Amino acid sequence: MPIIKHKVLGLAWRGDELLLVHIDDPTDGSMGARPPGGTVEFGECRETAIKREFMEEFSAVITLKGTWHTLENIFEFNGVPGHEFCSVIDITFDEKTLYEQDTLHAVEDDGTPFQAQWCSLDSFINGEKELYPRGLLAFLRG
DSSP: OOOOEEEEEEEEEETTEEEEEEEEOTTTOOEEEEOSEEEOOTTOOHHHHHHHHHHHHHOOOEEEEEEEEEEEEEEEETTEEEEEEEEEEEEEESSGGGGGOSEEEEEOTTSOEEEEEEEETHHHHTTSSEESSTTHHHHHHO
């Protein structure tokens, strides 16, 4: 039975660049990206979840900035329907040298390596790529 997930995503900024993880859907060839983060575990508050995700994936301590915003995301990826509520918040890295790296190397909880890169929002504004969750680009553009 399908379930609705609660995701937390951290908006890390380097000037006008946002830290993003690239996502390509093999079923339809669509290209996009999303901010780093992950799933809130049962019994966990979102503040704990976002800090845990950045520690697990990047070995990084973060500080939360501002207030949480929530986007609902109903989608299909790799032929599978999904439904999630995404809580997003601005964050900063406590380790300032992370801002000097163009690519940050990370690891998923299953051990799969991935990368996050600082990206301008221009390619998303021009429609070349999709920014996930849907609605995030409009929210960021205010």
